[in-house]
Amino acid sequence: MTDRWTPYLSPYVDGEMDAGELGLLEAHLETCAECRVTVRQLRGVLEWAQTYPGTPPARDGWRGIAAAIREPASAEAEVVDLGAARTRRRRPTLGFTVPRAVAAAALLLLAGAAGWWLRGAGQEPMPAASAMAELAPAGGSHAEAALLAAQKYSTAVAELERALLVESRLDTSTARVIRDKLGAIDRAITEARQALAADPESAYLAEHYAHMMGRKLALLRNASRAEETRVRS
Amino acid sequence: MATLPAVLAALALAQQTDTTFAVSAEARLDLGNYAGEVVIRTWERQAVRLRATHSSRDRIAIAPSMSVVRVRAESWRGSSERDMDVDTEGSRVAVRVERPGRPSIVNFDLTVPARMALDLSGPYTDVRVEGAEGEVTVKVNEGDVTVRGGAGNVSAQSVEGDLRLENTRGRVRAVGIDGSIWILGASGEVFAETTDGSITLERMNATTVEASSVDGDIVYAGPIEVGGWYSLVTHDGDVRLFIPEDTSARITVARYEGEFVSDFPVTLPPRSQGRRATFTLGAGSARIEVETFEGDIEIRRLRTR
Secondary structure (H helix, E strand, O other), X not given: OOOOOHHHHHHHHXXXXXXXXXXXXXXXXXXXXXHHHHHHHHHHHHHHHHHOOOXXXXXXXXXXXXXXXXXXXXXXXXXXXXHHHHHHHHOOOOOOOHHHHHHHHHHHHHHHHHHHHHHOOOOOOOOHHHHHHHOOOOOOOHXXXXXXXXXXXXXXXXXXXXXXXXXXXXXXXXXXXXHHHHHHHHHHHHHHHHHHXXXXXXXXXXXXXXXXXXXXXXXXXXXXXXXXXXXXX | OOOHXXXXXXXXXXXXXEEEEEOOOOOXXXXXXXXXXXXXXXXXXXXXXXXXXXOOOOEEEEEOOOOEEEEEOOHHHOHHHOOOOOOXXXXXXXXXXXXXXXXXXXXXXXXXXXXXXXXXXXXXXXXXEEEEXXXXXXXXXXXXXXXXXXXXXXXXXXXXXXXXXXXXXXXXXXXXXXXOEEEEOOEEEEEEEEEEOOEEEEOOEEEEEEEEEEEOOEEEEOOOOOOOEEEEEEOOOOEEEEEOOOOOEEEEEEEOOOOEEEOOOOOOOOOOOOOEEEEEXXXXXXXXXXXXXXXXXXXXXXXXX
């Protein structure tokens, strides 16, 4: 379960917490195994990102995406977006490039997805979606990280969908419900992505997009539990 | 929700089983029912009374032991998987409906010690728990779940059906896919998640609340605890927050297409669609996040009767 301390884990790993917050969080970490696991995973990603060479892709697909989402950042300068400010405060201090941040985010998503799938239905997944939002690149928009991470994410999710709906022993009515609701989430993801493309500087839209992607993972996780329920009864 | 198997059960059920047996104070009930209904009541006796309505061709087998009372209807898997074995993990009571070759449709009505931990599951089963004082776990695929009481870890999951949890204490987790969730009178930590359905949280005394829907409204009505954390997020639905006048909280709201309405003196900046805005009530001790992509946000004063 994501708890109230989850949003503080990334700043904690980055060394961005003040002394008061730090003491409270470290006290919590002593008693919360889930948060300790998340801290280890975040540290692992940051260590990995420091060594990531940033190899350019063979085909630069980003230019098309960037062209689609670029809008003047000052269009809503009068709106105080404290959510964005909060997100900026949480950014890692390692000077992420866009490829590094995206790769790290994708790694988190894929690790989280594979983790719960391999562990089975009884375990909580790592909070992949929120972690992705935390790792927005210092030099780019929230949309850049979210959209590129989604490319990797969608492949992993598609594989999970196939495994669950094609290979599982879910009865047809349950599978139909799950397929229908996956479609609903896909529509939500599409709407969030379009909104983000129109307003790539919005931290809310980037995090909402990530949240909807996380919901799809959660639905697949819950569906795997449904299969388990059928088998064990 | 009356499931089709439950309707069929009503037509086919003919035989009653009624037995009472002693259990240890540590015993846990592990009940799996393919289809029908499970009702759990509680009493102060250290014993389980099991009543079951089922076909005359079914047989209930009970194997008592110390730590787990296991109830299964396994013959639905088919004649090749009759599985007549008694699970002997630790010491336990195994209760089974044996009917080779066809699914068993059983209506269970059990009375158990109030503090007995409950682990209930079934693909096509409605579950109702009344007066539990221990841990409760319910997993169904098609069916409604109602849990009144429960302490420690209390969780309910349904693919297609509504979840209703009342007067729970501890960590509450309600996860649906196609169905609505009601959590009433909970204290402790609350996590509620559904894809297509509303989430209603009332009379809460929870310090941590996380509610998320994709296609459904979210309503929270109750006090806000000092230092508490509350997250109410939906994509296509309204979020309505009813909180006391003297609430102390920092509230962040975000919506993309909907309207924002508040009884409190709050004015969002112009052109705040798609952006977060934060305001503080009182000393701002709690944190509240309210977000909807396509719905409205209402923050209202809770009027006590």
